[in-house]
Amino acid sequence: MSSCTVCPRTAPDGQHLCQLHAGELRGWLAEIPAQALLLAEEFVARSARPAQGRVGGTGQAVAPVPVDLRVLALLGPGRYDPQGADDDGQPPIAATLGAWAGHIAYHHPAAHRDPHGIARLQPCEQASPRHGESITGWCAWLTAYLPFALTLPLAAGLHDALDTLVRRLRHLTHSQPQQHPRAAPCPACDLCTLVRTDGRWYVHCLTCGHQLTPDQYDQHAARVLKTRTAIHERTHPMTERVPVRVLLLFGDEAEIVADVPAEERAEPVRYPAADIAAATGVPVDQLAGQRLTAEVGADDQLSDWRVA
The missing domain is CATH 2.40.50 (OB fold (Dihydrolipoamide Acetyltransferase, E2P))
Structure with a gap:
């Protein structure tokens, strides 16, 4: 086991983030496309929609809704360097995700044969998302290659970048996934800090970062209930x-x-x-x-x- 590069918790062998922060990355990558869509629908589409005229036309009857330039900056094109500071401190979403995908891809070995037929390994030249170079496509690519990214020292930088990006999105949309506490204690630390967060598949512990699939949690909760019922019956016999x-x-x-x-x-x-x-x-x-x-x-x- 190794230490997490973000917190004092222990990370799985060969990885640089603990289960809690690795789970946060998965959750953010699932959340970002929805937040971006909300920005586009609520801030951009509404300002571009023509107002209805008094006689039924599409003339501009009132002043258009002002567009927040921060939203346009996040949704627009641009460039981002994951190893350097951004100029204005607010890089576009797609550029941020694409740059990190390319940075991870450069560390991923690719096998090829040279003109003489000899098999060689070299870093990938670029990341190629299957669903196109969109916000959704980059998030899907990063999610697929996240297990590999967690083995690289850059994992802490990726966590910091996505944390900053998600905070900006939530600040603009005023939308944030809710946590739903679970009744059973964590099987790893025995504390009652298990939660299910909207958009995340795993039930996770806020204290130690332990993760359970929904089926694993249901089985764990059933065992806990059975044990507690037996203890209660022994200490409080039914009369x-x-x-x-x-x-x-x-x-x-x-x-x-x-x-x-x-x-x-x-x-x-x-x-x-x-x-x-x-x-x-x-x-x-x-x-x-x-x-x-x-x-x-x-x-x-x-x-x-x-x-x-």
Whole structure:
């Protein structure tokens, strides 16, 4: 195991980020296309839509909605250097994602044969997203190659860049994925900090970063519930209150039967008359024929006598 380059947590062998921050990267890459679409629909499309004229035409009846230049900068073209500082501090989304994809691709080995037929390895020349060089395409490419990126020292820089980008998007859209706490404790640290975040597949722990698939969490929660139920039953045995009747007194003992018709009664059971008198407040010499209620314990013994 190695140390996470973002926090003091432990990272899996061969990786530079812990499970928590690796999960954040996956979540951000799933969130960014939706945030970009929201920007385009709410800020750009509405300002470009013509207003309806008074006589039913499409003439401009009112002043157009002003466009936030920060939105245009994020959605427009541009360039970004993942190894250097950006000029205006707000690089376009697609340029940021594409630059990081190219930076990762340069470290990925590619096999090819030279003109003499000899197999050689060399860095990839560029990243080629299957779905085109769009925000969605770059996010899909980065998600696919994220396991490889986590093995590179640049993983911390990628985390920092996407963290900054997502914060800008959320600031503009006022939209943020919600966390939904889970009831079962984390199986790794035993703390109740498991959450499911909108847009993320894994249930993850906010404390140690442990991750569970939804099926794994359901199985874990079922085991926890079963264990806690068994412990509760041992420490708080279930009891039932039943109606009984003192049939007769025999010396210091009282014969107790169920308060049901005689043909349905079982054999009487004897209990100390003094204990029954002390619990109910009925003198011993007046117990015979008295109707009571009592709790039936796990061992079928009666206790907690009360006057019916």
